[in-house]
Ligand code: ATP
């Protein structure tokens with residue numbers, strides 16, 4: 371493991387309201403299987419495609435920070451929270467591309483549910499100029515691609531996910547990892563019912579939620 375050659379930056383954006391083991395297991399499997407050097411979790415400030423989060427940006431960030439401390443390849447990228455305003459992925463990709471240079475592979479990881487909504491995103495056809503798109507399956511979501519997305523996949527589909535290491539951007543791949551039917555909505559709903567959220571998310575995050583009485 372220690373001698374495996376790694377390069378490239380993988381990123382996973384999200385509301386992380388709260389972060390859970392579905393996010394974290396996906397991140398770790400991507401690092402192990404596809405050889406990217408690091409994966410950055412990017413909590414959004416203001417989601418563009420869904421309801422506003424029920425806890426503050428600072429609290430969501432605190433939880434992400436606690437969650438990544440167990441694996442040194444996982445980091446937190448705070449740029450969307452620092453930027454404030456609506457968190458457009460296109461702005462974020464441009465800003466990361468400026469930071470890492472033109473040649474480094476940049477890989478945006480999306481669950482199937484997010485990928486299916488891609489055609490509603492601001493400037494979505496431009497995203498692929500700045501990054502690869504790595505789509506992971508998610509229980510309950512089928513790759514029932516509408517015409518726009520299936521055309522997009524035909525145009526950019528990688529022959530293998532390992533091809534993503536060979537170019538800075540411009541490829542799409544769809545992969546099945548260990549399926550975990552965990553969502554932040556499920557956790558928020560369990561909290562409201564005062565049911566246990568144990569084993570769905572890291573223990574320090576669970577403790578933080580209880581201490582601050584979040585999601586009640
Ligand atoms: P909510 O239930 O509030 O919508 P969520 O669980 O979908 O929250 P997000 O923060 O919206 O969490 O997700 C961030 C990214 O992680 C998205 O691309 C999403 O598709 C992906 N993701 C979330 N949960 C999983 C999971 N269990 N398996 C694979 N991908 C996931």
Ligand code: MG
Nearest residue numbers: 483484553554
């Ligand atoms: Mg979601």
